[in-house]
Amino acid sequence: MTKRFALGVFDDEDVLLHAIENVRAAGVKIYDVFTPFPIHGIDDALGIERSRLPIAAFFYGLCGLSFALWMQIYMLGFDWPMIIGGKPHISLPAFIPVAFELTVLFTCHGMAITFFIITSMYPKPKVQVMDVRSTDDKFVMAIELKDGTSNLGQLTQLLRDNGASEVNEKEMTKN
Amino acid sequence: MQHVSPVREPLVTGGKTYHDITQDVCRQVEAKPNIRWMAALAVALFFLGVFIYSVYRTLWYGIGEWGLNKTVGWAWDITNFVWWVGIGHAGTLISAVLLLFRQKWRSSINRAAEAMTIFAVICAAMFPVLHMGRPWQAYWVFPLQNTFGSLWANFNSPLLWDVFAISTYFSVSLVFWYIGLIPDFATIRDRAKGPIAKVAYSMLSMNWKGSAKAWSRYETVSLILAGVSTPLVLSVHTIVSMDFATSVVPGWHTTIFPPYFVAGAIFSGFAMVLTLMLITRVVFKLEDYITLEHIALMNKIMMITGSIVGVAYITEFFIAWYSQVEFEQYAFINRATGPYWWAYWSMMTCNVITPQLVWIRKVRYSIPMTFVLSIIVNIGMWFERFVIIVTSLHRDYLPSSWAMFSPSIIDIGVYVGTIGLFFTLFLLFAKFFPVINMAEVKTILKYTVDNGPTYTGHDPHHTPTPHHATPGVPASAPVTYTKHD
Numbered sequence: 001m002t003k004r005f006a007l008g009v010f011d012d013e014d015v016l017l018h019a020i021e022n023v024r025a026a027g028v029k030i031y032d033v034f035t036p037f038p039i040h041g042i043d044d045a046l047g048i049e050r051s052r053l054p055i056a057a058f059f060y061g062l063c064g065l066s067f068a069l070w071m072q073i074y075m076l077g078f079d080w081p082m083i084i085g086g087k088p089h090i091s092l093p094a095f096i097p098v099a100f101e102l103t104v105l106f107t108c109h110g111m112a113i114t115f116f117i118i119t120s121m122y123p124k125p126k127v128q129v130m131d132v133r134s135t136d137d138k139f140v141m142a143i144e145l146k147d148g149t150s151n152l153g154q155l156t157q158l159l160r161d162n163g164a165s166e167v168n169e170k171e172m173t174k175n
Numbered sequence: 176m177q178h179v180s181p182v183r184e185p186l187v188t189g190g191k192t193y194h195d196i197t198q199d200v201c202r203q204v205e206a207k208p209n210i211r212w213m214a215a216l217a218v219a220l221f222f223l224g225v226f227i228y229s230v231y232r233t234l235w236y237g238i239g240e241w242g243l244n245k246t247v248g249w250a251w252d253i254t255n256f257v258w259w260v261g262i263g264h265a266g267t268l269i270s271a272v273l274l275l276f277r278q279k280w281r282s283s284i285n286r287a288a289e290a291m292t293i294f295a296v297i298c299a300a301m302f303p304v305l306h307m308g309r310p311w312q313a314y315w316v317f318p319l320q321n322t323f324g325s326l327w328a329n330f331n332s333p334l335l336w337d338v339f340a341i342s343t344y345f346s347v348s349l350v351f352w353y354i355g356l357i358p359d360f361a362t363i364r365d366r367a368k369g370p371i372a373k374v375a376y377s378m379l380s381m382n383w384k385g386s387a388k389a390w391s392r393y394e395t396v397s398l399i400l401a402g403v404s405t406p407l408v409l410s411v412h413t414i415v416s417m418d419f420a421t422s423v424v425p426g427w428h429t430t431i432f433p434p435y436f437v438a439g440a441i442f443s444g445f446a447m448v449l450t451l452m453l454i455t456r457v458v459f460k461l462e463d464y465i466t467l468e469h470i471a472l473m474n475k476i477m478m479i480t481g482s483i484v485g486v487a488y489i490t491e492f493f494i495a496w497y498s499q500v501e502f503e504q505y506a507f508i509n510r511a512t513g514p515y516w517w518a519y520w521s522m523m524t525c526n527v528i529t530p531q532l533v534w535i536r537k538v539r540y541s542i543p544m545t546f547v548l549s550i551i552v553n554i555g556m557w558f559e560r561f562v563i564i565v566t567s568l569h570r571d572y573l574p575s576s577w578a579m580f581s582p583s584i585i586d587i588g589v590y591v592g593t594i595g596l597f598f599t600l601f602l603l604f605a606k607f608f609p610v611i612n613m614a615e616v617k618t619i620l621k622y623t624v625d626n627g628p629t630y631t632g633h634d635p636h637h638t639p640t641p642h643h644a645t646p647g648v649p650a651s652a653p654v655t656y657t658k659h660d
Contacts, residue, residue, distance in 0.1 A: 036193060036362070037617040038390040048388050051395045061403075075318060075327040084331045097336040097414050101343040104403045104410075108347045112354060115396045119389040121357070121381040125374045129384055132365040135358070137193035137617075 004145040005031060006152060007130055007168045008159035009138050013039045016139040019162035020045040023141070026158055031144040034134035053118075057111050064106025068099040130170060145169070186280055186619050189463035193617050196464075197362055200609045200616075203459050204363055208606055211458060216602045222595020229588030230305065238308045240585040246578035247568045251586045252302045253418075254560040255593065258443065259299035260341070260415055261436075261556060264408050265444025266292025267348060270355070271404035274397070280472060282615040283464040286359075287455060288448050289352040290608070294600040295447070296345045298593040303337070305589065333417040340414040347407060351400045354393070357383045358614040412440040419563065425506035426567030431494070435487035442480035442526070443556035449473050449549035451601065453542060455610060464611050471539045477552065481530035484559070488527065506567055514579060515566045518558050525555020 008023075010016040013035065020042070023030060033046060042048075076082065077090040087094060116122065134140040141164070143155060156167040191199070208216075232240050243250055266288040273281035304310045316338045318328045328335050360380035367373045383389070416436035419427035429435075449470065456465040495507040510519045529551050538544045570577045604610070 033387040034385045035387065035390065036197075036385060037358070037614040038394050039387075042387050043391050046387050048391050051392050053392060053395045054399060057399045057403075071318060072330045076330055080326050082329075084329055087331055091331055094331040097333075097410065097417075098330055098339045100406075100410055101336075101339040104347060104407045105343045107403050108350055108400060111396055111399055112350045115354070115392055116381065119392055121383060121389075123378040124382045125377055127361075127364065127377045127380065127382055127384070129365060135362040135365045135385055136197045 002171050002173050005130065005170050005172060006143045006145055006150075006155050006159070007170055008141040008143070008162075008164035009131065009133070009166045009168065010141065010163060011138065011165050012163075013139055015163035016141065017041055017045050019141065019159070019164065022162045023143075023158060028143060028155065028158065031142040032130075034130055034140040034142065036135050036137060036139075039139075053111065053114065056114050057107050060110030061103045061107040063110070064103040065099055067106070068102035069095065072098060128172060130172070131168070142170075186466075186468075187283070187464055187616060188466055191463060191620060193620065196611075196613055196616050196620070197366070199461065199464070200359075200611045200613050201363055201366060203605065204607060204609060205366070205368075212602065212606060216599065219595050219598035219602055222592055223599050224595070225588050226592020226596050229585050229592050230301075232585050233305055233589065234310065238306070240583060241589075242581050242583040242586050244578050244580065246571075246576050247565055247580040249306075249568060250565050250580045251561075251582050251590055252306045254557065254564050255590050256299050256302035256306075257415055257436075257560045257564075258557050259295045259302070259593065259597075261412065261440035261443045261560075262447045262553075263292040263295035263299065263344075263348075263444065264412060264437075264440035265448045266290070266295075267344075267351075267404050267408045268441055268444065269448065270351065271401040271408065274401040275405055279619045280469055282619050283461075283611050284448065284452055284469060284473075285615070286352075286355065286608075286612040287451060287605075287610050289348065289355065290601065290604045290610075291444075291447060291451060292348050293345070293352060294597050294604075296341065296348065297600065298597050300341060300345070301589075301593055301596075303341075333414060333421050336414045337418060340411045344407060344411045347400070347404060351397075351404060354396060354400070355612060355615075356608060357381055358385060358393075359609040359612060361385065362613055363609065408440075409437055412437045419567075424567050424571055425500070425502040426510070426563065428503075429491060429494070431487055431490055435484065435491075438480045438483035438487065439556060439559060442477060442484055442530075443553060445473050445477040445480065446549040446552035446556070449477065449545055450553065453546050453549070455605065459605070459610060461611060464616060467540050467542075470542070470545055474533045474539045474545055474548075477549070478530045478533035481526055481552065485527035488523070502572060506570075509570055510562060510566045513566065513570070515562065515569070518562050519566070522555055522558035522562050525551045526559060529555070 008019065010019060016033070016035070017039065020030065020033065024045075024047075030046065033042065035042070043050075072095040073090050076084075081089040083089070129135070130142050131138060131140045141159070143159075144150075145152060145155075152169065159167050187196075189195075241250070241252065266285075269281050269288040270285040273285075304313050307313060316328060316335060318330075320327070330336075357380055360376050361383040364373065364376035364380045367376055413433035413436065416432035420429055420432035422428060452465050452473075453470070456462050492507050495503045498504075510516075529548060532538045532544070532548065538548070565580050569580060
């Protein structure tokens with residue numbers, strides 16, 4: 001399925017931020033914005049919700065901690081108890097380093113995997129991009145053109161008035 | 176549109192635009208390898224050959240190939256292990272701790288520093304694994320049931336904590352580094368001409384498109400990874416120090432070890448970052464990104480951590496005297512005046528005295544001086560680990576077993592070989608990966624000056640050329656940068 005997009009190309013992130021606000025105020029729905037680097041304040045301008053990743057990270061950490069403590073207590077305390085250096089079987093202070101390391105390990109990998117899933121990132125031999133310059137120095141605002149309802153001429157004017165240096169049309173196959 | 180800060184010094188010089196950054200960083204990746212890179216790689220590969228040969232000898236004939244004896248059972252191997260792990264720490268320090276502390280200047284050096292971490296940890300991991308004598312059974316260190324029953328690994332042992340610490344550190348650093356690389360791989364992908372490069376960088380960039388939501392999530396991930404990496408760095412070298420500190424060997428049995436080792440790690444790590452950065456910026460013509468200011472800042476961190484290490488040396492001596500334990504006292508007197516006095520005093524000279532030169536502004540901003548200093552510190556920190564390990568072991572409680580250690584040719588081969596391994600990896604990284612984090616440097620570009628005045632140091636009479644009117648900064652605002660150091 002192919003979709004048509006109007007791409008407003010901006011040269012500066014501050015101009016883009018104002019344009020986002022104005023375009024949204026004009027009642028146009030922005031499909032997505034592609035930028036070469038993260039822009040502070042763009043979340044609010046676009047209405048992107050706050051990420052729940054930190055909460056996920058906390059629970060991954062908790063999983064790691066519980067797993068590490070369970071593993072050490074079960075292995076050395078119950079499955080094969082041994083007295084080592086006169087320490088008790090369940091010597092919690094000695095278990096802290098491994099518990100800490102596994103907390104970090106689980107948090108990090110859990111976070112990374114979640115991040116890849118939610119942003120649909122995976123190795124792909126051919127990547128379709130809206131505008132190749134959006135990973136270099138251009139800021140690209142994509143607006144989906146719906147047949148019949150969207151007026152490209154009006155949209156172009158709106159983007160140009162808000163500082164877009166060029167407005168292009170692009171067809172993308174939905175993947 | 177340019178933004179000029181009247182108070183902040185520029186982080187990137189040379190009046191760059193976003194496109195210039197892409198060009199400057201991608202140039203190296205896209206161009207054919209130059210002769211200097213080829214020559215450097217050839218030298219590195221030669222030493223990698225030395226490494227492979229020495230490892231082959233160690234594995235084929237056993238640990239007897241090394242100079243170890245019944246008294247000094249740990250020598251160069253563990254010295255090198257601790258040295259390499261320490262070097263690795265600066266990378267995470269720069270990428271994680273300085274990110275948390277909002278130190279914007281880290282942006283142009285973090286990528287290479289993280290790469291250094293990864294490669295240094297790889298080199299470090301070689302030593303404990305080889306020291307096992309039977310590395311094909313290295314999996315025994317993991318909590319797996321053994322063949323005789325359900326006997327598990329000993330979680331009370333600092334050596335096992337090390338296994339968890341180093342492997343966690345390695346994998347977390349790798350993930351952190353890779354996630355940081357993804358947007359830059361996307362940049363290279365979108366510029367790539369050749370079909371192989373196109374596919375390779377497409378795969379590496381993991382379908383990254385730079386959409387606003389992805390960036391937002393990306394920043395959250397980076398921040399949390401930095402948050403968990405910061406205590407991780409501290410824990411790793413703390414645990415490495417516990418390999419010694421939890422024992423009863425005089426000279427090792429010290430509560431000061433964890434913070435002292437961490438400071439030492441940062442110290443040697445920053446020295447290595449400086450060594451690499453000074454070479455990289457010249458070879459790849461990145462002087463506008465890795466500026467003298469960066470070098471001075473890194474120098475300062477090196478000096479501070481060096482001073483902490485110096486205080487630790489003195490504290491150790493004081494505590495040995497104050498403890499009234501004669502074995503402890505002897506261990507320290509023996510370090511300074513015994514048969515290994517030359518190692519001890521090399522360490523003192525390299526780590527405590529020379530870094531104090533950084534107090535002098537001229538030294539801090541001098542490239543040749545910094546380069547020499549960073550090499551001296553690396554040597555000194557190697558001696559530090561050697562002194563701690565060998566001098567403590569060679570004479571302990573039982574005078575009848577006192578012995579001396581001298582390295583065998585294979586010992587030297589493995590050590591020099593890992594330097595070859597490190598540089599081989601680093602050179603390949605520098606050729607095929609962007610050495611500077613383009614996306615991040617672009618975010619700090621507006622802290623800098625374009626077409627306008629460039630930083631001129633202590634020149635009160637310097638009048639800046641007029642710059643473009645920018646929102647927030649009156650066109651008449653004087654733009655001079657005064658040093659505050």
